[in-house]
Amino acid sequence: MQFRLPVPSVLTRVPLASNYYAAVTMVLLALSPYLILTTVTSLAMPVLMEALGATRFELQLAMGMSNAGYAFGAVATADLIQRISRRAVYLMAEAGFILGTVLVLSAQGVEQFTAGVILQGGFTGMLLVASLPPLILRHGIDRLPVTAAVVSVGFFGMVTAGPLVGGLVGSYDGWRWLYTSVGVLAAVGLSIGALTFEGNVPLAPGARFDWLAIPLAFGASFLPFFGVAWLTRGNWTDTEFLVPVFAGLAIGVILVVAQYHTRGALMPVRPIANTLPVSGTITAMVVGASFTTLLELSETYLLRMSLFTPVKTGLLLTPMIIGVIVASVLFKGRLTTQWTPVLALSGILGIVVGAAMLLGVSRSNADVLIPIAMVFLGYGAGAGVTPGLFLAGFSVSSTQLGPTFALVELLRSEAAFLIGPVLVHLALTEGSTFADGFQLSVAITLVLTVLGVLLVLGIWTAGGARLRRPDLEGWATGRSTAFHSPAIAARLRSG
CATH class of the missing domain: 1.20.1250.20 (MFS general substrate transporter like domains)
Incomplete structure (x- = not known):
């Protein structure tokens, strides 16, 4: 017998809503492209530096801000899904990831490349929170072990493929082909999501924006990642390293403590x-x-x-x-x-x-x-x-x-x-x-x-x-x- 979480009234009927395999494919396509990229850059660094006219610090900063965007995007989506249906958030985030990929592909300099990879990270964090819980909850506990295994492979199987992909790019160039493939996968994910992801009544349509948690999460994500990236061009004693890292970590502690003591916390x-x-x-x-x-x-x-x-x-x-x-x-x-x-x-x-x-x-x-x-x-x-x-x-x-x-x-x-x-x-x-x-x-x-x-x-x-x-x-x-x-x-x- 299957047990499912009671689902709110469905607002959008889609043809593949009950198809488990379509849902699994949708989630993998939502998360895997970016997770591969997280371990590509180290080995592809020389090629990217030459193509974009960038320094090692600039590329390290770009990827650090992208990772920060991923962390912040997950928290921001926890707030968004209270007022907006998960389907709308998913479609918006997948489209945003494609936009970020287009920016990367058309980049002639490091500034546009940085903007693109930050969007990729932020929208992938959003996709995680928007798409993974429905996959876990809406297809019965008898499928939960398979789902868990797929999630594990999707998370770290793709991460472990990144060095090989990065090595190929670092040895043979073709980084724009890599991002083209990533964009195509995201477009397929968007199409499958449109056919698979059901709409739902938001959990708290009248909820206000969380002016405490979201700004704190932003500071806790972006400040320390900037400080660590600075080490590529600086030293341990530099203000540019010490201030962002310790300020960001302090903000993170404040965030956790505040959420612990807040009634109805995000x-x-x-x-x-x-x-x-x-x-x-x-x-x-x-x-x-x-x-x-x-x-x-x-x-x-x-x-x-x-x-x-x-x-x-x-x-x-x-x-x-x-x-x-x-x-x-x-x-x-x-x-x-x-x-x-x-x-x-x-x-x-x-x-x-x-x-x-x-x-x-x-x-x-x-x-x-x-x-x-x-x-x-x-x-x-x-x-x-x-x-x-x-x-x-x-x-x-x-x-x-x-x-x-x-x-x-x-x-x-x-x-x-x-x-x-x-x-x-x-x-x-x-x-x-x-x-x-x-x-x-x-x-x-x-x-x-x-x-x-x-x-x-x-x-x-x-x-x-x-x-x-x-x-x-x-x-x-x-x-x-x-x-x-x-x-x-x-x-x-x-x-």
């Missing part, structure tokens, strides 16, 4: 402030940051120390997809059981193994050891981030799934795209050679990841969390949350 900080969702969110943040950092460090090592071409570098990183697929298959089989938290923890442990292997990398073994380490990193990403996302989503009412995803993605993006560039800069500037800096940055990443494991285990222990099968039927019908998680430190409080 993002459900208070509902997920208990053992399982907090551990899931921390897992997603730790894995996202460690994965991104180690991937960038490995790319740089292969290019600088092994002197491999971009395309060979991309090929050596491609085994990540094997780990992602293994993790996705395991997630499919564990989603409806009590083992999802354990799978999420295994994702962090996968990163630990991959990082430990990278400590042994040298010029003589890089082409063997790095691909093996990539398998573990891919597993860590697939087993850590998506299960962590679902741990948070299952711990709130299904009606709050979109805002919950927005919150977790904001926090994960902050961790992933701040720590990575900082540690890569450390590797490039510390030590007598890049090999020394590489070892230092990998070691720091490994220590941070191990601390993440200990933190998650500590939260579980202090909360007295027990492994229990999620109540997906109650969650899908809106009667309850799937996980009935103990409060933070519940065992210590009761003792």
Whole structure:
């Protein structure tokens, strides 16, 4: 028997509304093009610099602002869908992504390219929150394991394909062909979405714009990403680095605290402030940051120390997809059981193994050891981030799934795209050679990841969390949350 969340009165009847496979295709086409691009730029950097007459800092800034746009777009959409139907938001965002792609394709200079990639990032964040919850909620819990596996592959399978694509562009040019393909995929996604995405009555048509959360989310997204990009041309002590990073992080803390204490807050900080969702969110943040950092460090090592071409570098990183697929298959089989938290923890442990292997990398073994380490990193990403996302989503009412995803993605993006560039800069500037800096940055990443494991285990222990099968039927019908998680430190409080 299928259980579905009660859906508000449908305003727009579309021919493929009940077609699960069309809905899956729509979501993958909405998210995958941009996710591939997030890991393309490093290996395609020289080609883009020459074509656009850009400096490395200008391109790093463009991609940093694009990632910030992704994080902010997710939060902004959590506000929009209260007043506007998800269908309208989806169609607008997909059209906006196409517009951004056209700007990139027609760019003759870095300014227009930057504007285009920021639009691509922002509208993809919107597409995530607009399209993913309906796919999860409207097709029955019997399909939820397959959906979860598809989401995992869609998230990190595409990310792991980026280095190979970037390597091809970096070795053979053709970057405009890449963005042309991205635009075509988005246009197909828009067409399928128009035939698949149902309209709905907005959740709160009379709701006002959130003048607290949205400006804070904007500052928390764009300020620190600018500061980190500055390291490409500056130093740790520069005001242009220190002020934006610390101001942005402070604004992020204010945002989370304010949402916790606000009644009817845009993002459900208070509902997920208990053992399982907090551990899931921390897992997603730790894995996202460690994965991104180690991937960038490995790319740089292969290019600088092994002197491999971009395309060979991309090929050596491609085994990540094997780990992602293994993790996705395991997630499919564990989603409806009590083992999802354990799978999420295994994702962090996968990163630990991959990082430990990278400590042994040298010029003589890089082409063997790095691909093996990539398998573990891919597993860590697939087993850590998506299960962590679902741990948070299952711990709130299904009606709050979109805002919950927005919150977790904001926090994960902050961790992933701040720590990575900082540690890569450390590797490039510390030590007598890049090999020394590489070892230092990998070691720091490994220590941070191990601390993440200990933190998650500590939260579980202090909360007295027990492994229990999620109540997906109650969650899908809106009667309850799937996980009935103990409060933070519940065992210590009761003792």
